[in-house]
Every structure is written in C-alpha cells, then in structure tokens.
Amino acid sequence: MRVPLVTAVRGPILMITLGLLFVADRFDAAGFDRTWPVLIIVFGILKLLERLALRRQGLGAGGV
Amino acid sequence: MRRGSLVGPFVLILVGVVLLLNNFKPELSLLHLFFNYWPFLLVGWGAVRLIEILVSAARAQPLPRDGITTGEWVLAVLLCLFASGADFARSQLPKARITMHGLQLFGETFDYPLAGSVEAGPAPRVFIENLRGNVRVAGGEGSEVKVEGRATVRAFAKDDADKVNAKCPLEVVREGDQIIVRTNQERAGGDWSVSADLEISVPKGASVTARGRYGDFDIANLDGNVEIASDNAGVRITGVGGDARIQLERSDIIRIVSLKGKVEIKGRGEDIELEDISGRVTVKGAYSGGLSMRRLAGPLVFESRRSELRVAGIPGVLHLDLGDLTAENVQGPLYFKSSSRDVELTAFTGPVEIQLERGDVQLRPAGKDPQIQATVRSGDIVLILPEGADGGVEATTQRGEVVNEFGEELATEDLGQKGARLFGPPGKPVRIRLSTRRGDITVRKTVAAPEQGSPKRLQTTSV
Numbered sequence: 001m002r003v004p005l006v007t008a009v010r011g012p013i014l015m016i017t018l019g020l021l022f023v024a025d026r027f028d029a030a031g032f033d034r035t036w037p038v039l040i041i042v043f044g045i046l047k048l049l050e051r052l053a054l055r056r057q058g059l060g061a062g063g064v
Numbered sequence: 065m066r067r068g069s070l071v072g073p074f075v076l077i078l079v080g081v082v083l084l085l086n087n088f089k090p091e092l093s094l095l096h097l098f099f100n101y102w103p104f105l106l107v108g109w110g111a112v113r114l115i116e117i118l119v120s121a122a123r124a125q126p127l128p129r130d131g132i133t134t135g136e137w138v139l140a141v142l143l144c145l146f147a148s149g150a151d152f153a154r155s156q157l158p159k160a161r162i163t164m165h166g167l168q169l170f171g172e173t174f175d176y177p178l179a180g181s182v183e184a185g186p187a188p189r190v191f192i193e194n195l196r197g198n199v200r201v202a203g204g205e206g207s208e209v210k211v212e213g214r215a216t217v218r219a220f221a222k223d224d225a226d227k228v229n230a231k232c233p234l235e236v237v238r239e240g241d242q243i244i245v246r247t248n249q250e251r252a253g254g255d256w257s258v259s260a261d262l263e264i265s266v267p268k269g270a271s272v273t274a275r276g277r278y279g280d281f282d283i284a285n286l287d288g289n290v291e292i293a294s295d296n297a298g299v300r301i302t303g304v305g306g307d308a309r310i311q312l313e314r315s316d317i318i319r320i321v322s323l324k325g326k327v328e329i330k331g332r333g334e335d336i337e338l339e340d341i342s343g344r345v346t347v348k349g350a351y352s353g354g355l356s357m358r359r360l361a362g363p364l365v366f367e368s369r370r371s372e373l374r375v376a377g378i379p380g381v382l383h384l385d386l387g388d389l390t391a392e393n394v395q396g397p398l399y400f401k402s403s404s405r406d407v408e409l410t411a412f413t414g415p416v417e418i419q420l421e422r423g424d425v426q427l428r429p430a431g432k433d434p435q436i437q438a439t440v441r442s443g444d445i446v447l448i449l450p451e452g453a454d455g456g457v458e459a460t461t462q463r464g465e466v467v468n469e470f471g472e473e474l475a476t477e478d479l480g481q482k483g484a485r486l487f488g489p490p491g492k493p494v495r496i497r498l499s500t501r502r503g504d505i506t507v508r509k510t511v512a513a514p515e516q517g518s519p520k521r522l523q524t525t526s527v
Binding site for chain 2: 002003004005007008009010011012013014015016017018019020021022023025026031034
C-alpha cells in the first residue's frame, strides 16, 4: 500500500520540533525540562492525521 | 531504488565551512560555536529530510515509511545527550580546556625570569594585561609598582623558545595617568603556548584593572577599585577598600573577603563565596556550584536564567545552590523566584516573598508579626511561628492537606474539590499568605529553649 505523506513527514517534523525545543532552551525562552510534552502532542497530532489519511485511502480503495 | 539523502553532502559542506572559518578566524572557538548553536543542527536535519519527502511526493515517487531512520534517531539522541552533557561538564569543569593546536600539547617548557618596576605615586591606576598565567597583586608600603615573575614557553627546541620569548617582553610603563603591566603574549602568534605568572606589588592606594584569558587572579590589600575580566579564571580578593567588578566567561571560584565597596559579578562559573562586604552585591549569570554569602551589610541581587533573589541584607548566612536556598538571620525585604528549589529560611526579619514552581518551603521567622507571601505550584510549605505570633494567616492548597499544629487561634476548612484552607486568627489583618497547588501546608509553633547553654536556639514543639 502507498505510504501516506503524513507518515513520511512524521520523523522530520518531530526532529524539527525537538530542535526548536532545544533552541528555546538554549536561548532562555523556555527550558526543555518544561517544554518536552510538546513532543508528545506533536506525535499525537501526526498519528491522528495518519489515521485519517489511512481511513480516507481505505475508503478510496473501496475497503472496510 | 531510493535516492541517497542530501543530509550527508550538507553535513560535509557544513563541516568544511566550519573548519575553514576556524582557520581564517581562529578567535571563533569551534566548541563555542557548537555548544551555542547545536540545536539548529536538529532543525536543519529535519528540514532537509522534510524537503526531500515533499519533493518526492510532488513528483509522485514512492515515499519512505520512516522519514527519519532508526539509526538517524539514535544519532540525534546521542547528539542531544553529548551536547547537553558537555555543556553541563563545561560549567562543572571550567579548566578542562581542549586545544585545537596540536603543538601546544607537545614539546618542552622553557622558563624565563621576568622583572620590572616603575615609580607610581601613592594611588596609581594599574592596568594588567596577561593573557595566560596567574597574577598575584598585593598592596603595600612604598610608591612603586614592582613586577617579578616567570614566563613559560612551550616549544620543541630552546632556540625557538628563546625567539618566542624575545617577541613577548614584559612592559612595566607609565602611560598618561596609568601604569601598564603587559606581557605581550599575543605577539607570539597563535601556535605558541606562552604563559606568565606574575607577582606584582603596588602602593596600597592603587586601583587595579586586569585582563586575561586563562589564569587565576589573587588580589589583596588595596584601597582602590578592582576590575577583572577574563575568559577563564579563579579570582580571590581580600581586604579591598573600593569596588570590585568581575566579568568571567568561566570560573571555578570567585572568593571575596572583606571589601568595603560594591561587588558586581557577571558571567558563568561554579562557586561564589562572599564574606564581609559593605556595599551592594550584584551577581548575574549562571553558576553551577553554590553561592555562599556571609555578613553582607548591603543588599544582594542575584539573577540567573531561571532564578531571581533579592535580599536587603545578610547579617547571618545565605547559601544558594542548584537544589536549595538556605538562609539564617537575613534581613528582608527578601524576594526569591525559582523554577525548582527547596527553600529554608530561619530567623529572618522583614517581608518575604517566595515564588516557586517546584520545591518545598520551610519558613521560621524571627519576629512575632512576620509578613510572608509564599506561592508554590508543587511542593509542601511549613511555617514555624514563634509563640505569641499574632499576624493573620491565610493558607490554601488545591490538592493536599492543611495541618494546624499552631493552636486554636487558627482554623482549617475543607473545601472539597477545591482543596483545603487554613486561616485565622479572626479579626486580624492577613500578613501571611501561603498557597500551593499541589502539596501540604503545615503551621506550627516554636518555643524558646530555657536560658541555658545556647539561649538563642529554638525548638519545635512536636504534636
């Protein structure tokens, strides 16, 4: 089955988020010890979008 | 077949640019650049990958299941661990310096004596420039500035060392109203390791300004001001009549004892110890060790990345490190704000305001009518009031218990879902406000021990 775009970009987006959180930590905006849950939120949102994309793909193929 | 990623070539270009920069601008430290900007590597890495995938998607090519492979994640996590760990170690081990110039690690050391003096008058301004090496300055009788010491050159052969040493003569000269003591090490060129340890005696009325990159400063017995700026130094100042201004990028210790003027400290380092300071003390920066303060007659202001402390005076002792603030016999107004620390204040006077994200607070005021405001997001608060204290108390916790061990003057109220409240005595204006979102609040009473042995000691009643 074709890999949805949202699945493919999940890794890079998480990597960019991780980098931005460390940038915020490095430049005193907000400490990583406080901002790390953002990673879980971003991961959750991407997972949700992935589900939606897969369901749409599944419906498009006439399955389930 | 999947096309190779562009991350590899980008990394090669970046490494090349950085090394080129290092060769043309050696004053830009590679490690410094890395430690300050490494999170952008992650952002760039993710961005390159994202662009690759979007390009693939636009061309209707098959997309990878994992935009970032497991191996890359392992590498990224290692990078984070290494950079955070090294950053921590850098503040912990300020002397662990890594040099990029291999020559400095090899060869032999050759020593050369240094000496010089100049007539200076009773209260000269002395400017000392010694890039590498320790400097000791002592005030004394007489009216001349006298320098003795030793230059050390590291080289493979004595001829080379002699030539390098000849390029960096010691200068002790008068320029205008200043006396200049200069070791001229920058003339040796970047690949040579030259350092000089100096013992400088100056008239007692002198003011001293010292600049360096690596080496300790020990300054004693002066009536004037002291100003020190260095990339990496330990500083000890004893018996100074004027102000002290210290700016260090790194330091293992800054110790100042018996100073009559103001103290201003900026930068990064480990420990700071101040004792018997008459003027205002300002400390700004990141200090990974501890701040120990004893007998500060003037106010203290401390500001770091995530903490702020202001105290009107410290007749007793105050200690602040990464985990705790403890103080005994300090004079308010005291304001302390921090993200994570335990606070223990004993025998304090004057108003106190504490704002903590995380940490336990124990407060034991000296007077019977203390003025306290303590706000904690997560942590317990214990207030120990002297017997006969009559200020109004208002304490609330959103998730936790309130415990009244003080007596019948105070009352507790269960607010159900909203937590619990401790308040009283009725009719008294509220002078003590305590609040925590998650944690217990306890108010108890101290009784003075009998007037024997140590009369000032206080005991806590156990209930």
